[in-house]
Amino acid sequence: MWSSISHRGYYITTTRLNDLVARRSFHDYFVTHLPSSSLHPDSRSSAGPHHQLPRSASKPHNPNSSHASPAPLLGVTRDTTVVRIPLRSAKHHFGVSVSRGTRPYNEDTYQAGVIKIPAFAKRAPLNLTRAPASSPLQAYREEQRKEREQQGKEEGDGEATSAESASGDPQVFYFGVFDGHGGTECSGFLREKLHEYIEDAAQLYGLESSLSGKTNAMGEPKKGKPSLQSEEKGNDATVQLEKDDTASSFKPPTSSSKPNLNDSKQTPEQIASNLQSALMKAWQKTVGGYFRRFQPPFFTDPASPACTPAILTHAFLSADLHFLKAQLRLSLSANDPILADAPLNASDILASPSQRQSAPPFKGGSTCSIALISTPTPTPFWHPSSPSTLLTAHCGDTRILLCRSSDGVAVPLTTDHHPSTPSESSRLRRWAASFVTDSFGEERMGGLANTRSFGDMASKRMGVSAEPEIRRTEMGAGEYSFMVLISDGISGTVTDQEVVDVVKEARTPEMGARDVVGYATEVSSVGDNATCLVVRLGGWERRSEGGGGGWGTRERREWRRKEAVDPRGRMSYG
Numbered sequence: 001m002w003s004s005i006s007h008r009g010y011y012i013t014t015t016r017l018n019d020l021v022a023r024r025s026f027h028d029y030f031v032t033h034l035p036s037s038s039l040h041p042d043s044r045s046s047a048g049p050h051h052q053l054p055r056s057a058s059k060p061h062n063p064n065s066s067h068a069s070p071a072p073l074l075g076v077t078r079d080t081t082v083v084r085i086p087l088r089s090a091k092h093h094f095g096v097s098v099s100r101g102t103r104p105y106n107e108d109t110y111q112a113g114v115i116k117i118p119a120f121a122k123r124a125p126l127n128l129t130r131a132p133a134s135s136p137l138q139a140y141r142e143e144q145r146k147e148r149e150q151q152g153k154e155e156g157d158g159e160a161t162s163a164e165s166a167s168g169d170p171q172v173f174y175f176g177v178f179d180g181h182g183g184t185e186c187s188g189f190l191r192e193k194l195h196e197y198i199e200d201a202a203q204l205y206g207l208e209s210s211l212s213g214k215t216n217a218m219g220e221p222k223k224g225k226p227s228l229q230s231e232e233k234g235n236d237a238t239v240q241l242e243k244d245d246t247a248s249s250f251k252p253p254t255s256s257s258k259p260n261l262n263d264s265k266q267t268p269e270q271i272a273s274n275l276q277s278a279l280m281k282a283w284q285k286t287v288g289g290y291f292r293r294f295q296p297p298f299f300t301d302p303a304s305p306a307c308t309p310a311i312l313t314h315a316f317l318s319a320d321l322h323f324l325k326a327q328l329r330l331s332l333s334a335n336d337p338i339l340a341d342a343p344l345n346a347s348d349i350l351a352s353p354s355q356r357q358s359a360p361p362f363k364g365g366s367t368c369s370i371a372l373i374s375t376p377t378p379t380p381f382w383h384p385s386s387p388s389t390l391l392t393a394h395c396g397d398t399r400i401l402l403c404r405s406s407d408g409v410a411v412p413l414t415t416d417h418h419p420s421t422p423s424e425s426s427r428l429r430r431w432a433a434s435f436v437t438d439s440f441g442e443e444r445m446g447g448l449a450n451t452r453s454f455g456d457m458a459s460k461r462m463g464v465s466a467e468p469e470i471r472r473t474e475m476g477a478g479e480y481s482f483m484v485l486i487s488d489g490i491s492g493t494v495t496d497q498e499v500v501d502v503v504k505e506a507r508t509p510e511m512g513a514r515d516v517v518g519y520a521t522e523v524s525s526v527g528d529n530a531t532c533l534v535v536r537l538g539g540w541e542r543r544s545e546g547g548g549g550g551w552g553t554r555e556r557r558e559w560r561r562k563e564a565v566d567p568r569g570r571m572s573y574g
Contacts, residue, residue: 026195028113029086030171032380087112093382095510095534097517101489102527107180107366108487109191110531115174117202118209120308121374121389122474169209173373173381177531179398179487182364186455189323190368197315204275205306205314206268211376272306279314282321286328289461296467309470312393316368320454320466327457330361365455367396368466369414369485371535382536384478393468395452397488402473403481403500405539408547410496411480413471417452424451428463481543482509483535489528490520498557499532501550504543509534523560 087094100106132138174195180187266274276299283291296317298310372391373381381388392400394414402411417424428451448459454466484499491499499516506512513534520530544550 026111026113027116028088029084030090030114030173030380031082031084087114091510092508093536095508095513097510097513097532099489099517099521099530101521101524101529103529105184106529107182107184107187108489108529108531109178109180109184109187110485110533111174111176111178111191111195112533113174113195114171115195115372116199117172117372118207119169119172119211119374119376120372120391121170121210121376122387123211124376124387169211170375170378174370175373175483175485175533175535176368176370177398177485177487177533178366178368179396179489179529179531180364180366181453182455183362185362186323186364186366190319190366190454194315194319194368194370197319198312201311201315201318205272205311207306207308207311210374268306272310275314276310279317279321283317286321286325287460290463290465291460294465298470308391309472312391312468312470316393316395316454316466316468323455324457324460327361327363327455361457362455363458365453365464367398367417367450367453367488368468369394369396369398369400371400371413371483371485373535381475382538382540384538384541386538387477388475388538390473390475390483392471392473394471395454395466395468396450397491399486399488399491399496401484401486401496401499402475402537403484403503403543404546405478405481405542406546408481408500408504408543408545408549408552410500412496413473414469416491417450417469419449419451421451427451475537478539478542480537481539482512482537484516485533485535486516487529487531489524489526489530490516490532492528493524493526494520495553498553501553502557503534505550506534509536519557519561523564 088096094112096110096112098106098108098110176191176194178187178190280291280295280299283294296310296313298307298313370393372393373388374391375381375386375388377386379386390402390413392413394400395417397416397418398414399416400413402413403409404411415421415423419425419428448456448464451463452465452467452469456464482503484503486499494516498519502516502519503509503512506515513532516532516534517530520532521527524530
């Protein structure tokens with residue numbers, strides 16, 4: 001007997017209830033270490049020496065000794081307490097603002113938190129100042145390292161994964177903005193489920209931490225065979241990545257060709273190749289058209305089939321395919337003459353008559369931009385002395401910006417996927433896609449302004465795919481002041497430098513996000529949905545030093561505000 005259960009606005013069968021219970025919920029908070037003295041100032045005060053030597057091994061300095069005494073390490077031995085801080089409540093580290101403009105409802109969504117994948121940051125260089133192996137200091141450090149590793153194995157609470165280092169595997173932060181069109185079904189699906197596809201893809205590919213020494217910074221294995229840690233018993237990659245998010249969604253495939261992911265004889269390269277081949281065959285069978293000859297660039301590199309960009313590409317295409325299959329099944333059910341004659345309340349849930357198991361097919365879609373930040377040490381990425389690695393994946397016309405601390409210039413990390421973009425026009429014209437120019441002189445393809453997006457099943461055969469544009473950025477300590485994620489309601493009205501300059505004048509990231517949305521809504525003549533996320537980076541305190549702060553565009557912004565009051569003097573900005 002099949003039954004339906006509501007979960008996060010989607011209806012699922014009881015066969016997937018155990019999977020949802022076992023899955024770790026999305027963490028919209030981060031874990032950090034605060035000095036115990038800041039929580040209890042008088043409880044653990046110590047006036048002892050600031051060195052790592054145990055008291056039994058301490059001795060006066062001997063000038064005739066052949067070994068130089070190590071320099072004292074201030075602050076290393078301070079006691080710390082692990083705390084959890086909700087990211088959306090940390091207004092000095094993260095800010096978000098949303099406005100529906102003049103639209104009747106808001107189709108934009110966003111997500112921010114911590115994602116459970118191995119670290120991909122560049123490994124920090126080893127300290128060349130080492131004590132002799134026979135010294136008490138080195139023995140004491142080794143003893144402390146073993147104690148920390150043993151403590152991490154005993155706790156195992158899922159807050160962080162362990163790596164072959166003394167500090168463990170730091171958290172990976174996840175930020176995303178999703179701009180829906182035609183409704184909120186697709187953007188809401190990406191907000192709730194896209195991070196799960198990324199986690200599942202990293203697990204299926206057997207992605208190793210770049211801090212463990214087995215892989216490089218791109219996630220490519222160096223030598224040896226990385227272990228494939230899979231908690232599910234199924235052998236079909238498509239079954240393991242299925243997401244039951246609607247009433248008629250995602251039936252298990254009946255194909256007999258199933259790649260055996262648990263086969264110990266297969267190498268990681270073969271496992272990755274089987275996963276990618278199965279995904280491409282599913283696209284060819286379900287959609288056809290453009291996807292009969294489609295091959296993502298990161299899927300064609302035999303030297304690194306299991307790198308981090310390949311995993312993100314797999315996650316994006318899998319999420320788009322499963323969402324598309326659900327809508328196709330709903331479309332087939334709506335066109336069935338037998339089901340068309342059924343009573344209107346035939347699919348009502350008995351326990352909740354006002355809720356229905358099925359809905360009309362959603363023909364809209366959503367654009368997407370996500371940012372993943374990984375650090376080589378447990379020090380958070382917003383610390384002024386902490387380097388970090390930023391990985392962005394993007395499709396559509398949402399945008400990600402960085403503010404450089406040295407000169408205050410806006411650094412765009414994404415490009416708009418429009419038919420007029422040279423790279424997109426060459427990609428689509430190669431497959432005989434047709435473009436149409438509207439009355440405003442803008443090129444459109446199948447009525448869409450974007451050539452890459454999730455959903456939009458009516459334009460999939462023409463080449464509208466969810467293949468992400470992936471970019472990796474190594475951020476030095478304090479090199480960038482902050483990061484901004486915005487939807488096209490802001491980027492279509494306000495320039496990149498204006499967005500950065502508005503945030504520079506704010507005291508906190510939350511105030512910066514609110515000021516950006518307010519300014520874009522004030523000067524916009526379209527009134528589109530506007531969403532802005534501001535993330536603090538290591539150079540936040542230096543945001544006003546380079547480029548004269550916000551003075552570069554202040555005169556222009558003031559003039560645009562005055563012009564917005566007079567509708568006759570308005571003009572469009574792109």
